[in-house]
Amino acid sequence: MSSRIIQFGTSRFLQAHAAFFVHEARQSGQDVGPITVVQVSGASSRSGRVGAFGNAEGYPVIIRGMEGGQPVDRTVQVTSVDHGLSALEHWDELSKLFAEEAEFVISNTGDTGYQTWPEEDGFGAARQVPRSFPAKLAALLVKRWQISARPLVILPCELVTGNGRILKQAVIDCAKLNALPAEFFTWLDEHVAFAETLVDRIVSEPIEPIGAVAEPYALWAIKRAPGVRLPCNHPSIVLTDDLEPYERLKLHILNLGHTVLAEIWQRENRPADETVRAILADREIRARLDALYQNEVLPGFAANGLGDDAKAYVATTLDRFLNPFLDHRIADIAQHHGEKVARRIRTFLDWADKADEPLDAPVLKEITARYSPIEAAP
Template identity: 55%
Template sequence: MSEPTPILQFGTSRFLQAHADLFFHEAATPRTVTVVQTTGDPSRAGRLAALADPRGYPVRIRGLSDGQVVDREIRVTSVRRTLSTATDWPALCRLAASETQAILSNTGDRGYQPQPADDAPAFDQAMSFPAKLYHLLAHRQAAGGAPLSIFPMELVPENGAVLRARVMQIARAQRAPDALCDWLQACVWVNSLVDRIVSEPLQPAGAVAEPYALWAIQAGPGVALPCDHPAVQLVPDLDEIERLKLHILNLGHTVLADRWLAAGADPARLVRQMMAGPDRAALDRICADEVLPGFAARGRGPQARAYLAVTLDRFANPFLDHRLADIAQNHPEKVARRIGAFLDWVGPDGHAMPELSAIARKAAS
């Protein structure tokens, strides 16, 4: 019999391995996790097995912190079990109905997009993550399980509220009973923001990451931190943190990715290499002439300047092999969310942003 795991995690990414799963391992009171693969990709069977290896998987933390070199490795042992929605749905339902206390997810940039199978009356592997979650929660409610906390970690503004709205939309389409709808509303849908550059996978599991890490969780009724760790913080409002990360760090990555694509998309090109060449000057110009004035127009100039200084140092981290090919995945969607949304936030009466506007128009065409 496997050890009970209070955390049920949807997603197997290297980000989660070097972020939440590492925090659960390092917490003052360690938490244990069951990791669920949602894609059903059989080629990742080796990763699933390695994640739950009792010896743990490696996470290498490399970079600079307060001017000091950090270069250490941790063997993460928080993952005790792995399942796949494609092959283990009955076992997953039993687990969710009994020992699960909290659910977290990081299902990628397209994880919330509706799929045709979402309309099916019973679970189907072709469903989107919110539809799979709906059927799993419905099973828990029918089995008499209590409402629980749900921590989406996708890079979507107000991700908890967005996921709840999509699950409730599915519930209404399925004509769910009032008791189930009330139960779903009683779950705690947590808005959160995550920040850590995880640059390189290790095989068969593990990752290389920078020292900087943040999991900011918005306070609200019933919200409790999933673990006691310095990088996991309860904050009154995510907006300021979210804007800084999305429109400086993420925007900066996407600007570099756009230039990388225009230059021929060398698959071996790294962020730190671009920061050591002429692309650094272009990024500095866009930040100085467009990004910082945009934040200043919204009354957040000092915060943006401080965050930008830290961000540029993170980009130039000499230890991290952060590939532009990874950043450029789903490039049009990232441009819309990171650059287009920044232009909308500043508004047409704000500071002129010709270079960012050009990137947004090109991606949308």
């Protein structure tokens, strides 16, 4: 039986994360994959990338950074992906693979990947391809239910808290829009496991047409739930009963730090091509970030019983920020900045304020005050 993985999203991140882990698992002798990468939208700028996934020689991922106090600089030729498809151009082939061969689904469709368009998300007509990712997934699940009705594990990697739960609801809404029978929803609930996951790895540079430069650190935390299985065994993949500590540490330390630096970069007219490492070479800005972590972030974690974990994660995060091999452009981090302020900073303040005493966080509160909740809503 095939153990094929269908990956929605052609992102550099997944090339150096999930597909990388699957490659290393296959190299160790595990029966997992191969992966089919699917371009979800019709963006012509990525069409060359889709075709490149069919190269039997794979693509390079360069791992650069510090690990255990020692420099790491190695190249891995990732061969876990056997081909790429466009959802719009190869819908019939994708439907067949999804219905008959897929064991796992992985997705990373961006900050607005779960958005739907009810007026364009119908899929009742023959070969009609709906617009949104949740509707495409719903249509493919209907095909699977009709043809094989085999169980399936879906592992969304979008940086959304409760990503599996939210994606499942979006799929249900799209299925209801298309008037599916009750039997489909019963099968979906009993045989399709939408996992909640958290991913973490800095992927800083693209390699054309596919490939990436990434840091050694990597994490894929997957919440244990009925029907949820790991796609493979790998040191960077964790199955856990509680995802929240991993989410809070990444979102409110690493991601929050990135967004604070992006705010400084924008407000203070820093160089357009400045990197995280370069901005932190400015002693005054490094001191501001250190003080922010010490005085505003760590107390919030301590109030929620995660003080020791947060202190260790701050140290790891600063090492990652200062990775001498990675050129992580702040201009890239600053994309969708208002949404990131809401998700990374405003939610931290809300969480910290639920503890015994209100958090004294003047810098973070000043940043959030510049973005109204409506403008910054994720």
